[in-house]
Structure formats: structure tokens, C-alpha cells
Amino acid sequence: MAAKILIVEDEPAISEMIEVALVRANFEVIKAEDAEEAMRLLGDTQPALVLLDWMLPGASGMEFARRIKKEELTSHIPIIMLTAKGGESDKINGLDAGADDYITKPFSPRELIARIKAVLRRTSPQVADETIEVDGLVLDTASHRIMVNDESLExxxxxxxxxxFFMTHPERVYSRSQLLDRVWGSNVYVEERTVDVHIRRLRKALTPSGHERYVQTVRSAGYRFSTRV
Amino acid sequence: MAAKILIVEDEPAISEMIEVALVRANFEVIKAEDAEEAMRLLGDTQPALVLLDWMLPGASGMEFARRIKKEELTSHIPIIMLTAKGGESDKINGLDAGADDYITKPFSPRELIARIKAVLRRTSPQVADETIEVDGLVLDTASHRIMVNDESLExxxxxxxxxxFFMTHPERVYSRSQLLDRVWGSNVYVEERTVDVHIRRLRKALTPSGHERYVQTVRSAGYRFSTRV
DNA sequence: CCGCCATGTCATATGGCTGTAACAATTGTT
DNA sequence: AACAATTGTTACAGCCATATGACATGGCGG
Structure with missing residues (x-):
């Protein structure tokens, strides 16, 4: 399996218990004690799943989940919430910001593993698609590389x-602000015009192979990646 | 989908949670924190639907709903009320004020999206759909593009x-001033005759494929989009 | 510590879009 | 038929959105 699981839990006892259970089930474990550390580890390690404690010091678990789900970079990563049982669960239902499953404490290791596997099974089909290809333009997410006619593209x-983002969301217009949210990340402040510049840079890189024609301007609306010209 | 949703909610946490859910469902989101701001945005942005918190600072949500439904320009816009859980009386009041549906907190994102789609389907079938087609003329709102016989139309x-607007409101006459309000936006001042010019430009673009015959002049009344010639 | 690379912002160029006015054409009325 | 009202059409000037190149900054590795 070797899938990496990120545990975000401030209580060492619980976190360690979970770790033991996961290691026994052949997962690789990464631990974070607060949302900030977790956020940093997210980008570095690209875990396959996040186990998130609802109660965290500082930013709440909900806040953290929201950040994960809002950004294109991490939104595909499934989240399982760990919650104390009680009246709180109502609130969770309402304020759920994108968790894929919940487990209420206390829970058995067996149940935890079962839930994790279930969620991974459910979301894995997307992960399985490692390469996307459009008319000779190949994006390989595994090697993080673009290929055109067997040539690597910088x-x-x-x-x-x-x-x-474009290749995974083709044939659809995105406004500059939507692109900023989904490609840059939501809590970043940059000028909308910056999008233009990066579109320009992308087009420049795609021009030698002629693929720049797929990156299309939709005046007064935004940009679109489309194979129809 | 690309349909615009106006969220009127003073609590940032909730508003942001909703935003995340809607963005994930590919809606475009506009946010307002009070009734006044919302009223201003209504005219400017012409949202396809309004999500309205029942409890607002200042003017109540109900009063705001009344104002929306009272004005010619906005009365067609459906409203979904967000209410703290309560008795039947709230529901009745809300529906009485003109809400098209209401959701009691806490609610799940899934439910919210489902309700929104249901209301959009009910009130304007064409908005909820990705594409509208009339006799070979295809308007794709997702890619923001018009297709005729597999050819893209500029x-x-x-x-x-x-x-x-015409394709989503066919078989009905609209005066120039109505068109200005609904297509240009309410607080813009332009000459009524400008409509003529854009009608002309639209017809010109549709002429090669013969679809210009659907854009019909109704003398001394306005224009109409009709499949009956 | 230096230099390179990536990034975001600005200034300017460019081209398309828009609204308006003027004139032509059509329709309706007497 | 003459006239009035309404709509069609064209040209154009200003404006606005986008494209593009240049530059300052800051991070990172050597």
C-alpha cells in the first residue's frame, strides 16, 4: 500500500495510538500537531489522505479543512474528521467544509482502518490517472513533467x-478570480492582472509546439482551455 | 454551470463555508454582508439566484426578500432562505415573503447544492443546464461559447x-428598456436605440447559419426570440 | 555572500468592443 | 401619396480589456 497518511492531532497520546494502528496496516505516517505545521507538510509530502482532529489549538479543524478543499493544489486530498461525540456532531453536519468522512471518538483501530480504506477506494480512481494527454501535449503528474513529442518542456x-488545472478542467471558462482561488490558493492576495502574465508565460512555453492555441481568451469572462479552436 | 449566486450573510464563517461548497460545484459566487450591499450587487451582477440569511443586521431577510420580489427588475430571481431551525411559522413567513425554498441550519453542502439546482431547474430550466440548444444553435454556458454545426461562432x-438572455427567455417580447435592464444591468444609462445596434450585430453573426430569423422585431413593442417564424 | 530563478506589479501598446449619431429604409396612418 | 413613426444600417471616436515587455523583490542554492 505505502500510501502516506497525514495525522493532524495535538494530543500526542491519540496521535501515537493512531500511528501504531496505521503502521500495522502498512501505511506511511506523517504527523502534525497544529494546522500550520500540517499546512506546510501538505505541500511537501503530498499525502494520500488527511486524518484531521476537529479540535485543534489555534485554527479549528474546520478552518483547516476549508483551506485544503478550496485550493486546487490540495482539494483532491480526502479528509477524515476525528470528532468528539456529542451535540457537536450537528454543527459538524452543518459546517462541514468538505470532509469525506467522520469518525467519532472513541473509535477502534479496526474501524479507523476500514474507513480509511473505504475513502481511499472511493477517491483512488482520480488519483490513478497519472497522466493527461491532449493532442501530443502530455502532462505527467507522477514525474511532474510536461512532454511534447518526446521532448520535455520547461x-x-x-x-x-x-x-x-486547465487540462483537468477543459472546455470551461474561468474568471481571473476563480483561477486565483483554484490555482494560486484562496488566502493569497495578488492582483487579478497577474493571471494575464502567467497566461502569457504559459502561452510562450507552448508556442514552439503550437499548443498555445488551446489557451484561449474569453473577453470579459476569463480564460479557457479548449481543444476546439 | 457558471451561474452566479449571490450570498447574503453577515457571518463570514458561514458565508465562506457556503462559498467553498458552491465553488466546488462550479458556481460563481458573489457575497454581500448586509441588505444594502446586496441590493447594490443585485442590479450590477444579475445573479441567477440569491441565498439569503434570515437573520441580518439592520433590515431583516424577510424585508429584503420582499424588496427583491417587488421590483420588476429582480422579481424573477429565485430566493433560498437560510434559517436557524425553527417552527413552521418561519417557513410560512418566508414563503410568504417570496422565497422559493428555504433551508434550516445546519445543512450539509450536498443538500444545499441539491436545493439550489432544484430551484434553478424549476425557475429557469435553461440556467441550470450547461447548454441550451435551439435548432442547431448551441449556447454552452460552461465554456462560454456558441456552436453552430460544430463550428464555433464569434x-x-x-x-x-x-x-x-433571448435563448433563456424565448417566445416573449421585451422592450428596449427591459432588455437594457436585464442584459446590460439596471444602473447603466445608455440610449435605447443602442439595443437596435446590438440586435443588428447579433443578427449579422447569426446570418451565415440562417438563425437570424429567430431574432424578431415586434414593431412598437421591442424584440422577441422565437422559433416560430 | 552572490547570483540565479521565479514571481508579482507596473507601464505601455494594441486591438476589439461599445455607444452614439446620422442617414436610409420600412411600416403604418390619414 | 404624403407624412409620421419606427426600425435598420453604417461609420467612427473613445474607451476598456487584454497583451506584452521590463523591472523590483525575495527565496534558494551554490
Whole structure:
């Protein structure tokens, strides 16, 4: 299996208990004690799933889940919430910001593993698609690389993310602010015009192979990635 | 989908939670924190639906709903009320004020999306759908594009909006001033005759495929989009 | 510590879009 | 038929959105 699981839990006792259970089930475990540390580890380690304690010091679990789900970079990562049982659960239902499942404490390791596997099974089909191809333009998420006619194409990180977003969401217009939310991340403040510049850089990189024609401007609406020209 | 939803909610946490859910469902989100701001945004942005918190600072949600439904320009916009859980009386009051549906907190994102789609389907079947088709003329709101016989058709922004409005409101006459309100937006001042010019431009674009015959002049009344010629 | 790379912002260029006015054409009325 | 009212059509000037190149900054590795 070797799938990485990120545990976000401030209580060491619980976190360790979970770790033992997961290691026995052959998962790889990464631990964070608060939302900030978790956020940092998210980008670095690209876990397959996040186990998130509802009660965290500082930013709440909900806040953290919201951040994960809002950003294109991490929104595909499933979240399982760990909640204390009680009247709180109502609130969770209402304020759920995108958790894929919940487990109320106390829970058995067996149940935890079962839930994790269930969620991974449910979401894995998306993860399985490691490469996307459009007319000779190949984006390989595994190697984090773009190929055109067996030639590797150099892209800056932002342009890579932009192209990745476009290729996974083709035939659809996105406004500059939508692109900022989904490619840059929601809690970033940048000028909308910045999108133009990165579109330009992306087009420049795609021009030698002629693929820049797929990156289309939709005046007064935004940009679109479309194979129809 | 690309339909715009106006959220009127003073509590940032809730409003943001809703935003995340809607963005994930590919809606475009506009937010207002009070009735006044909402009223201003209503005219400018012409949202497809309003999500309205029952409890608002200042003017109550109910009063705001009344205002929306009272004015010619906005009365067609459906409203979904967000209410703290309560008795039947709230429901009755809400529906009485003109709400098309209501949801009691706490609610799940899934339920919210489902209700929104249901209301949109009910009130304007065409908005909820990704594409509208009339006799080979296809308007795809997701990609913001017009297709005729697999050929993409070039339209300026205003002509696109005009055609979109017509295709979602066929078989009915609209005066120039109504068109200005609904297509241009309420607080813009332009000459009524400007409509003629854009009608002309739209017809010109539709002529090669013969679809210009659907854009019909109704003398001394306005224009109509009709499939009956 | 230096230099390179990535990024975001600004200034400017460019081209398309828009509204308006003027004139032509059509329709309706007497 | 003459006239009035309404609509069609075209040209154009200003404006606005986008494209593009240049630059300052800051991070990171050497």
C-alpha cells in the first residue's frame, strides 16, 4: 500500500495510538500537531489522505479543512474528521467544509482502518490517472513533467499548476478570480492582472509546439482551455 | 454551470463555508454582508439566484426578500432562505415573503447544492443546464461559447449576453428598456436605440447559419426570440 | 555572500468592443 | 401619396480589456 497518511492531532497520546494502528496496516505516517505545521507538510509530502482532529489549538479543524478543499493544489486530498461525540456532531453536519468522512471518538483501530480504506477506494480512481494527454501535449503528474513529442518542456511551477488545472478542467471558462482561488490558493492576495502574465508565460512555453492555441481568451469572462479552436 | 449566486450573510464563517461548497460545484459566487450591499450587487451582477440569511443586521431577510420580489427588475430571481431551525411559522413567513425554498441550519453542502439546482431547474430550466440548444444553435454556458454545426461562432460579450438572455427567455417580447435592464444591468444609462445596434450585430453573426430569423422585431413593442417564424 | 530563478506589479501598446449619431429604409396612418 | 413613426444600417471616436515587455523583490542554492 505505502500510501502516506497525514495525522493532524495535538494530543500526542491519540496521535501515537493512531500511528501504531496505521503502521500495522502498512501505511506511511506523517504527523502534525497544529494546522500550520500540517499546512506546510501538505505541500511537501503530498499525502494520500488527511486524518484531521476537529479540535485543534489555534485554527479549528474546520478552518483547516476549508483551506485544503478550496485550493486546487490540495482539494483532491480526502479528509477524515476525528470528532468528539456529542451535540457537536450537528454543527459538524452543518459546517462541514468538505470532509469525506467522520469518525467519532472513541473509535477502534479496526474501524479507523476500514474507513480509511473505504475513502481511499472511493477517491483512488482520480488519483490513478497519472497522466493527461491532449493532442501530443502530455502532462505527467507522477514525474511532474510536461512532454511534447518526446521532448520535455520547461515550465515554471506556477505555469505548471496553471496548465494542470486547465487540462483537468477543459472546455470551461474561468474568471481571473476563480483561477486565483483554484490555482494560486484562496488566502493569497495578488492582483487579478497577474493571471494575464502567467497566461502569457504559459502561452510562450507552448508556442514552439503550437499548443498555445488551446489557451484561449474569453473577453470579459476569463480564460479557457479548449481543444476546439 | 457558471451561474452566479449571490450570498447574503453577515457571518463570514458561514458565508465562506457556503462559498467553498458552491465553488466546488462550479458556481460563481458573489457575497454581500448586509441588505444594502446586496441590493447594490443585485442590479450590477444579475445573479441567477440569491441565498439569503434570515437573520441580518439592520433590515431583516424577510424585508429584503420582499424588496427583491417587488421590483420588476429582480422579481424573477429565485430566493433560498437560510434559517436557524425553527417552527413552521418561519417557513410560512418566508414563503410568504417570496422565497422559493428555504433551508434550516445546519445543512450539509450536498443538500444545499441539491436545493439550489432544484430551484434553478424549476425557475429557469435553461440556467441550470450547461447548454441550451435551439435548432442547431448551441449556447454552452460552461465554456462560454456558441456552436453552430460544430463550428464555433464569434460573438462580442454584449451579443453573447443578449443571445443568452433571448435563448433563456424565448417566445416573449421585451422592450428596449427591459432588455437594457436585464442584459446590460439596471444602473447603466445608455440610449435605447443602442439595443437596435446590438440586435443588428447579433443578427449579422447569426446570418451565415440562417438563425437570424429567430431574432424578431415586434414593431412598437421591442424584440422577441422565437422559433416560430 | 552572490547570483540565479521565479514571481508579482507596473507601464505601455494594441486591438476589439461599445455607444452614439446620422442617414436610409420600412411600416403604418390619414 | 404624403407624412409620421419606427426600425435598420453604417461609420467612427473613445474607451476598456487584454497583451506584452521590463523591472523590483525575495527565496534558494551554490
Amino acid at each position: 515550465l515554471g511551477p506556477t505555469e505548471y499548476r496553471l496548465l494542470h | 460573438l462580442g460579450p454584449t451579443e453573447y449576453r443578449l443571445l443568452h
